[in-house]
Amino acid sequence: MRINKILVASIAIAISNPTLAADDIELLRQQLSHLKQDYEQRIHALEERLKKAETNAEQANTKAAQVEKKVEQTETPRAASNAQNSFNPAISLILDGRYASFNNEPGDYELPGFALGNEASLGEEGMSLGHTELTASANVDNQFYGQATLAIHEHEGSTEVELEEAFIQTLGLGNGLTLKAGRFFSAMGYLNEQHEHAWDFADAPLIYRGLFGNQLRDDGLQISYIAPTDTFLQLGAEALRGSRFPAGGEQSGVGSWTIFANVGGDIGIEHSWLLGLSHWQADDIEGRTSSGGHSHVDHDHGEDDHGDEVVEIPSFTGKSKISALDLVYKWSPNGNPKNRNLKLQFEYFDRREDGTISLLNSDPLEVTSYDGHQKGWYTQAVYQFMPQWRTGLRYDQLDSDNSGAEMDLLGEAGLDNEGHTPKRYSAMLEWIPSEFSRIRLQFNRDKSYEESDNQIFLQYTHSLGSHGAHQY
Amino acid sequence: MLHQWNKLVVFALFFAWFNLAHAEMRVLACEPEWSALAKSLGGEHLTIYTATTNQQDPHHIQARPSLIAKARRADLLICTGAELEIGWLPLLLRKSGNGNIQPGQSGHFMATDYVTLLEKPTVLDRSEGDIHSAGNPHIHLDPDRILQVATHLSRTLIKLDPSNQSDYQQKLTSFTQVWQNKISEWNKQVQSIKGKPIVVHHNSWVYFQRWSGLNQVATLELKPGIPPTTSHLSQLLSNLQQTPALMIIYARYQDSKAAHWLSQKTGIPVVALDFSPGLDETMVQWFDRLINQILETTT
Structure with a gap:
């Protein structure tokens, strides 16, 4: 606009004043350059504003992206399902089956010097199911944890359901104290607290069987205390009903009790260990029955008035105490057990009993005084040499x-x-496709009694459902 | 028997006193990333013990006696959560006899509770391998999520130890500042590899991929947690020969055989990364190292 005006003006001047003086031209020049400067400044300002607008837009975009990101990573935790079953306990089901082959008749099995309890047989020959275990567990509330395990198994042709464990346990007592009440595996020894499916061999060590x-x-109450030290130190005691093998009899109070102490720690990052001492005692056992010298059938039976078979059953009354020592050592490269690891395990048990043995159903009742001393140990090494594969050796010895x-009578009771x-050598090889499945081949050279037996097990142990945490 | 109990009580009292005399907060961190983060946010107010090293697979730790002893004394437990530690942490908690770190308490801090998780499976079936029902737990490889966790962790520290509130707040501010600057720096660094295809051993890098823009084209494990099978590896080999990837990544604690075999056959570079900070390493140092290792492999 202004340029036009000036142009028009200058043209007008030029026309009206054809003879321009040199000064006038100079003036015009000055005016023009002034104008030019003025316009350059304006364009510059405009450019600046544009630039500003652009950066603003850019910033807005990044901000939007950030907000978008924030929305994606919402502050609120995972959406909680409000379905009723979201509070269901963790449930896991263990499926266990095996093929077993024995050279000797499994019914002839005996462990001379030890009175065997009912579950201490070798199990079925051929194909059979082991323990099918159903476990439900959960935190009851902020104070308690609860767990129950049902074991279903075949026993002499009939299916038996057994309440293996059912206990509650405190969570929040603090100061390292934990109380447990109900039915549970005693903290005696090392292997005892672990469920059968967590064992490294298909069968229990001989001393556990014996x-x-x-x-x-x-059934009972357990208290355990963990000391606030860098080295693991646990002290505990159990008050038990004492009606179950290896105690026995109707008990109205504490029929048996245990005390235990565990010490453990790490050596560097690759090694760890656990040492345990424990003691079990039942002072007033009344009529603890066992299956005698041979696991199921007693050779020395008569017939009663009705012509039925009468089986003489050894029964112990008196006092019994067991002391135990266990030691576990584990190694893994860099402390990372996933790919390779080694586990060494040793346990020693010593039992002393004082009382009487009688043969139930004998006529007249045969009774003898009895002073028993049984001991035994086993040691085993299990090596996972590559992911999914483990192999192990075990040696058992009893005395x-x-x-x-009356030594004759003790002989009939299987206590001679x-x-x-008794000795046993075992070797096993495991294939573990995942944490939830395991296939095991095991060979035993079993010298439990005079006639040595070769035993082969092919076993699967699979777990369904929740991911259980395994004990050390 | 009675005598033994007396001893026990004296013992307990002694240690109760000992505990009171110790003013610092005891922290048990399940993984090194959380102990590194806690160190930045709590500094001298915390005594930190880390349950695992970066050479160990946090899925497969045993509930060792030493860990129970540490859990017994901890005031604060910092773990990843989302079932990463399911094979061992529940046992530590149950055996510890320590009410402060049980679920629901302030001393029970699970990092994955404070961020959104990727890869939440729609079908829960173990034939898919060892999957985590809550989603992929390896969130510490996403710098943005770390910042979210840091904010909440700082709040927890203040809740447990209000007397040092201003100090914790200051530490959080300076951590946030440093971390944000680092994020933009790292962002620039990873520009060159955005969208590039990679092969990983285990599906543990999703958050890193998401953040860095790397594109995971295959895993050596056919199913999570199941070691690589020969058939799957040969399938991978032929795929990679047709469309090669930028690199093969595995965490140092994982079995390296499969990754190296594939690298040899295809000529694709392989890199072993530390999945977590090393001993006494800060989060910044570790992540710097991680990114540099990846960038060095590509050049």
Whole structure:
């Protein structure tokens, strides 16, 4: 606009004043350059504003992107499902089946010097199911944890359901104290607290079979204290009903009790260890029955008035105490057990009993005094040499020194060791496709009694459902 | 028996006193990333013990006696959560006899509770491998999510130790500042590899991929948690020969055989990364190292 005006003006001047003086031209020049400067400044300002607008838009965009990101990573935690079953306990089901082959008749099995409990047999020959375990567990509330395990198994042709464990346990007592009440596996020894499916071999160590009928569990109360030290130190005690093998009899109070202490720690990052001492005692056992010298059938039976078979059953009354030592050592490269790891395990048990043995159903009732001393140990090494594959060796040895007024009778009760030292060698190989499945091949050279037996197991142990945490 | 109980009580009292005398907050961190973060946010107010090293697979730790002893004394437990530690942490909690770190308490801090998780499976079936029902737990490889966790962790520290509130707040501010600057720096660094295809051992890098823009084209494990099978590897080999990837990544604690075999056959570079900070390493140092390692492999 202004340029036009000036142009018009200058043209007008030029026309009206054809003879322009040199000064006038100079003036015009000055005016023009002034104008030019003025316009350059304006364009510059406009450019600046444009630039500003552009950066603003850019910033707005990044901000929008950030907000978008924030929305994606919403501050609120995972959407909680309001379905009723979201509070269901963790449920896991263990499926266990096996094929077993024995050279000797499994019914002939005996462990000279040890009175065997009911579950202490070798199990079925051929194909059979082991323990099918159903476990439900959860935090009850902020104070308690609860767990129950049902074990379903076949016993002499009929399916039995057994309440293996059912307990509650405190969570928040603090100061390292934990109370447990109900039915649970005793903290005696190392292996005892672990469920059968967590064992490294298809069968229990001989000493567990001989003393506990595989595992010691009872109804009662357990208290455990963990000291606030860098080295793991646990002290505990259990008050138990004492009606179950290897105790027995109707108990109205504390029929048996245990005390235990565990110490453990790490050596560097690759090694860890656990040492345990424990003691179990039942002062007033009344009529603890066992299956006698041979696991199921007693050779010395008569017939009663009605012509039915009468089986003489050994029964113990008196006092019994067991002391145990266990040691576990584990190694893995860099402390990372996923790919390779080694586990060494040793346990020693010593039992002393004092009382009487009688043969139920004998006529007249045969009774003898009894002073028993049984001990045994096993040691095993299990090596996972590559992911999914483990192999292991185990050696068992027992010894006993039982005496009584009538040695014949002790012999009938299976408590005479017949000068034999029971031993067993075992080797196993496992394939573990995932944390939830395991296939195991195991060979035993079993010298439990005079006639050595070769035993082969092919076993699967699979778990469905929730991911259980395994004990050390 | 009675005598033993007396001893026990004296013992307990002694240690109760000992605990009171110790003013610092005891922290048990399940993984090194959380102990590094806690160190930045709590500094001298915390005594931190880390349950695992970056050489260990946090899925497969045993509930060792030493860990129970640490859990017994902890005032604060910092873990990843989302079932990463499901094979061992529940046992530590149950055996610890420590009410402060049980679920629901302030001393029970699960990092994945404070961020959104990727890869929440729609079908929960173990034939899919060892999947986590809550989603992929390896969130510490996303710098943005780390910032979210840091904010909440700082709040937890203040809740448990209000007397040092201003100090915790200051530490959070300076951490946030440094971390944000670093994020933009890292962002520039990873521009060159955005969209590039990579092969990983285990599906543990999703958050990193998401953040960095790397494109995961295959995993060596056919299913999470199941070691690579030969058939799957040979399938991968032929795929990669046709369309090569930028690199093969595995965490140092994982079995390296499959990754190296594939690298040899295809000529694709392989890199072993530390999945977590090393001993005494800060989050910044570790992430710097991680990114540099990846960038070095590509050049």
